[in-house]
Amino acid sequence: EAKERGEGGFERYRPGMEARGAERNRRAAALRTGILEDQMVVFFQPVVTLPDGRITGAEALVRWQHPVDGLVGPGAFIETAEQSGLIVPLGAWVLNAATREAASWPASLTVSVNVSARQLREAGFPDVVAAALRDSGLPAHRLTVEITESVAVGGGATAENLQGLRDLGVRLSLDDFGTGASTLSLLATCPVHQIKLDRSFVPDSGGSDAIADAVAQMARAFAVQAVAEGVETAEQAGRMAALGYDRAQGFYFARPMCAADMHTAVQAPAAL
Ligand code: C2E
Ligand code: MG
Ligand code: MG
Ligand code: MG
Secondary structure: OHHHEOHHHOEOOOOOHHHHHHHHHHHHHHHHHHHHOOOEEEEEEEEEEOOOOOEEEEEEEEEEEEOOOEEEOHHHOHHHHHHHOOHHHHHHHHHHHHHHHHOOOOOOOEEEEEOOHHHHHOOOHHHHHHHHHHHHOOOHHHEEEEEOHHHHHOOOOHHHHHHHHHHHOOEEEEEEEOOOOOHHHHHHHOOOOEEEEOHHHOOOOOOOOHHHHHHHHHHHHHOOEEEEOOOOOHHHHHHHHHHOOOEEOOOOOOOOEOHHHHHHHHHOHHHO
């Protein structure tokens, strides 16, 4: 997207541009309808301790229960939501739904919510979070806000919003760690409580541990919690535990599940 833009952010004219613009508008209109008609749902994927696999909470992951297409993952609509600005109301809705659900779990469990750079730019974003906490009754320390390195170029109210979230007592996590160009400098300038190693760096059988190892060492140096994402096998779980990862998330432990299934899983955590 960024590389399609010339200097000053204007898109240079190219043949086919009107068609793409029309497609973009069509997607945004469809998403707006889906939001207004209550078709969005929040799934939860458990986060567990390493090495013992006890559930400590979950990440909230939005889905679209489309009347024709069925359950649609965020990969198909988050970009449209960001470009159109619909991520602002959608993100607020996810925060409310996720905190409300988490408030019904045992009090030791936490919930993580993804927040895009676009939401963090908006003045007053901490008020949206504060309202979700107040309405749900969830204590601030049980909410983690996941951000990516794209917030580094966030502008607007990003810096004061990050401070506002810290002041609320919400925890911050750097998601997809290692994939961005500025994650290292961001870690130095934006204190977070947790980093999540991107799943592309969780080594396959026989693959190199070098990056996963380096990130674990960095997490210790900065005294932040290290989470391994996308753990799919027992071998990977063992290797990440050996490297010193505190937490893991992935299909090996549990797939994202609907709120009702999550509710059951946290009542009987041994069933995981
Ligand atoms: P993410 O925050 O990095 O979330 C982790 C993604 O990895 C999820 O995909 C999850 O289902 C998937 N995953 C978890 N374990 C495994 C595994 O073992 N193997 C594999 N192959 N994948 C695994 P999902 O739900 O499709 O979400 C994709 C991305 O969409 C998220 O990546 C996040 O960036 C974004 N997203 C999801 N929900 C929201 C939301 O409410 N707001 C915003 N702004 N973004 C969201
Ligand atoms: Mg995430
Ligand atoms: Mg991630
Ligand atoms: Mg991701």
